[in-house]
Amino acid sequence: MSTVVNNDFIPPVGGLLVEREESRVFWQLRVRMAIATARWMLATARLRMSLVGSLSLFFWLGLFVLFYHGFAFLSSPSIHTNVVEPLYNAFFLALMLMLVFSSGIILYGGLFSSPEVSFLLTTPTRAQRIYQHKFQEAVWFSSWGFVLLGSPTLVAYGVASQAPWYYFALLLPFVVAFVYIPAAIGGIVCLLVVDRLPSIRVHALVLSLVAVVASMSWLIWTIFNGAETNLMTPEWFQELFSRLRFTEQRLLPSWWLSTGLLEASRSPAMVPLGDPPWAQSLMYLALLVSNAMFFNLVGTWLAGKVYRASYSRLYDEPSVRRRASTWWLDSVLARGAFFLPHDVRMLLVKDFRLFRRDPVQWSQFIISFGLLALYVVNIRRLSYIPNYSAMIGFLNLAVVGLILSTFTTRFIFPMISLEGRRLWILGLLPIRRDAILWSKFLFAAVGSLLPCMTLVLLSDLMLQINLPLVIIFHQVSCVVLCVGLSAIAVGLGAKMPDLRAHSPSKIAAGFGGTLNLVISAGYIVLVVLLTALPVHLFLGAGQEAPQTFIDQCIHFMGSSAGIASGIALTLLTGVVATVWPMQVGLRAFRKLEL
């Protein structure tokens, strides 16, 4: 720093920015950050980028193929020619409700609790501009999933129905205009709730969540109720149409979107009289765009009126200082784990306390496994061929594993990184460093065993699998999955810690987290294949003698010896997937400088 500061006070120059200039400054900020992020990723995270890009492309293509065949099936005359319209109406209506909710929550976080707005509010920036800045972020964060999931569906429909070129050209404007409407409504609701009902904002949030979950459940119930028989028959479709009639309300933006897109997909030759379909489509697009602009304008105007006052009023409530107390489950865990070394037991209880006091963790856990349980309990409503029940059981096992792997990536992998600057406290304690890692492994493995094994058992019971061997196989595979996935997450988390990061989602989205997710997915596929294939071949084995070498292999795999080999290989895979990552993690963690 220079020691001489010779700089007389000069009164401020430059005035307050007009709206257009302010908008330009914020766009420049966004562009600068986007360029810097892209450069940084190209320089330091090429592998991660290519991995994420390839997986996204793979996922996109997979969905495209799936939906293409689905639409091709639906367009066959034996089913129904107009089946897509009610399905689109229902899909976009559900999406609209979710977008209102998700953008409202994201905006609440962005407008009222982000450090960026605490900084921007101390500058002469208009409240409207800050709202717009955070609103654009909310639109992006709440709708990128829709782009990833929705675009293959819409493109597949266009290809399957041989839509004209302008259908594909109009997809993006339609989707963007549509997304803005629920996002702006979410923003308006968010501002009004915080302004008018600041003290009950959390209750309002919970109530809206319950309302959304209830409407989603009702929608799903409406679609699949009575689906035990006649599934996918013309009668079933007719019944479905009448149930989904309510989604055809002319005032719903979801209806404008589906109608506009379906109009665009029709060839002019199909409509010899009246306006050409593209003109009809453009009319719906104009309707969506004008409404998007209107709601955005209302949200921005409202922000100008209430945002700064609401921000201040939000802090009128004294911060609640929650008293930390020992819960009976902490004591149960401490006593139940009596056989473990004292240091491991104490660390285990500490991690459990952190988990139960973090609603983000347990609420996501409950929601995901709750939805899975709902699916498993209702599995009989979906018609399936009973001979395949064992295989469906294995598929359910894979789904449980995949859900668990997202949790181990999101919450277990970042555990060591999140110790961050506190790690020196643990490092200076008179405990073995290994104990820290083992406690995290036990926390993850033991914590996941009960819900996962219960779900898999429930799935077998609902599928009426009456072969004890298959049930035992499922349970053994489930244990192997839980233990292995926990070890992979803990081991890799210790091998690749990011001690400067504060956000678990950021750590999980980093290279280490992505690698953990990919390895976990590979491990799940391997374990399920090793157990499912022999059982499948065993159940479907014929009496004919095998002729070729491949036939002999298949015959062996479908024999009792093949099943025994499958289970032995599964156990071996589980041991390798547990021991190896833990060894790697322990070695790295012992060397880690605190």
Added chain:
Amino acid sequence: MIEFDQVTRNYGLKKAVDRLTLSIQPGELFALLGPNGAGKTTTIKMIVGLLRPTAGTVRICSYDIVRETRQANRCLGYVPEEPYLYEKLSGREFLQFIADLYGLGREEAAIRIAREIQNFSLAEFVDQMTESYSHGMKQRLVFAAALLHDPAVLVLDEPMVGLDPRSMRIVKDLLRERANAGMVVFMSTHTLGLAEEIADRIGIVDRGRLRFLGTVSELRQQLAQEHTSLERMYLELTATAEEAAARESSP
């Protein structure tokens, strides 16, 4: 330049700031002292427009911070205790963003950015992304950003946290010089020595009330008369009833 008129700010039933009336004139360096939870940060957040008073008015450069927020903020520079920087911007890009936000022309901005880079010795790291900065580097950049538009009022919340002794010396000199040049400097601090060394006037707050207000010479006079030190006086003014009783009963 900064005027508090019977300002009260409540958090529920708790009064964080209680009927504060205070006027700080151009060229004055004012230090606000007080224990944790005394109302210092609330007072600062009301000056910069983050919080609104429950009662009373706060005026910055004659602008009401509630009704004329943008004009008031235009006169302000603010250095918070926990600085916020855009991680994916370099220090220079951040300064450019601030210059744009305050409507400085391109040439004017370039001159001032160069000046602050020199004043705060940022040249070594100003083109690196801020995510790689240490706390001290971030603090220096935030100082530079707060002074870039030559505000009439500079507000600092615990400004010396994270600065090395050399940087602290430079910041002290700079604050003094800016105040001498006509700027209002409003600073909250726990460091009694810092307040005594550079402030023109000192206010001591406790539980939302202003317990002492006076110039440093008045303070010194009072301290000399009472044969006490600033630390002792501060402790007496901010003591809880129990602490005061314990102190009186001790030999």
